[in-house]
Amino acid sequence: MDLSEAIYGRRATRAYAAAPVAKNVLESLIDAAIQAPSAVNEQPWDFTIIQNIALLDRISAAAKAHMIETMPRGAFPEHLHETLESPAFHIFYHAPALIVISARVGGWAVENATLAAENLMLAAHGQGLGSCWIGFAQRWLETKDGKQVLGVPDDVVPVAPIIIGYPTAPTPPVPRHPPQLRWID
Ligand SMILES: Cc1cc2nc3c(=O)[nH]c(=O)nc-3n(C[C@H](O)[C@H](O)[C@H](O)COP(=O)(O)O)c2cc1C
Numbered sequence: 022m023d024l025s026e027a028i029y030g031r032r033a034t035r036a037y038a039a040a041p042v043a044k045n046v047l048e049s050l051i052d053a054a055i056q057a058p059s060a061v062n063e064q065p066w067d068f069t070i071i072q073n074i075a076l077l078d079r080i081s082a083a084a085k086a087h088m089i090e091t092m093p094r095g096a097f098p099e100h101l102h103e104t105l106e107s108p109a110f111h112i113f114y115h116a117p118a119l120i121v122i123s124a125r126v127g128g129w130a131v132e133n134a135t136l137a138a139e140n141l142m143l144a145a146h147g148q149g150l151g152s153c154w155i156g157f158a159q160r161w162l163e164t165k166d167g168k169q170v171l172g173v174p175d176d177v178v179p180v181a182p183i184i185i186g187y188p189t190a191p192t193p194p195v196p197r198h199p200p201q202l203r204w205i206d
Pocket of ligand 1: 032
């Protein structure tokens with residue numbers, strides 16, 4: 022796929038077919054992810070791949086409960102609080118796979134993992150897959166219980182939970198605000 026098509030065509034996908042994504046396809050996405058630059062070439066990333074649907078359901082429920090418990094009312098726009106409180110809401114939109122990109126703690130763990138995440142999402146789009154970074158999962162995944170489920174050691178921090186799967190329909194583009202530009206001569 023042409024680079025512009027990838028950058029402009031990728032969308033946060035929130036409706037997935039139940040069809041699983043083949044292991045070799047997920048591996049190819051991770052291979053694209055690790056082509057990202059990393060500070061001091063540390064390549065500190067760490068990937069947890071979860072395709073067990075019952076486990077994804079459990080993480081969704083735990084992450085929702087954690088957010089409701091810890092986020093004071095007003096922390097988000099009201100409609101997000103209502104969404105989280107809805108029993109029917111599944112934070113992973115029933116996607117068949119979740120890849121959590123973590124990174125060894127260091128000066129630039131978040132930056133490194135985030136660059137890998139964008140590569141992974143673009144590569145997914147290039148292969149006809151949808152993806153979405155699920156921030157709603159982050160706070161719980163960072164807890165002791167969350168890290169235990171991911172199997173990451175103490176010196177590794179979960180950064181980017183990304184769902185992957187085949188979209189049920191194309192996602193319309195999301196308009197961008199004009200960027201604030203400050204040209205300094
Ligand atoms: C750090 C981060 C956290 C996000 N968390 C969520 C989330 O929890 N749930 C969700 O549906 N989308 C989430 N998104 C997706 C954004 O809502 C989406 O990227 C944005 O609306 C723009 O749409 P686009 O990606 O299709 O251009 C997140 C994106 C980022 C970068």
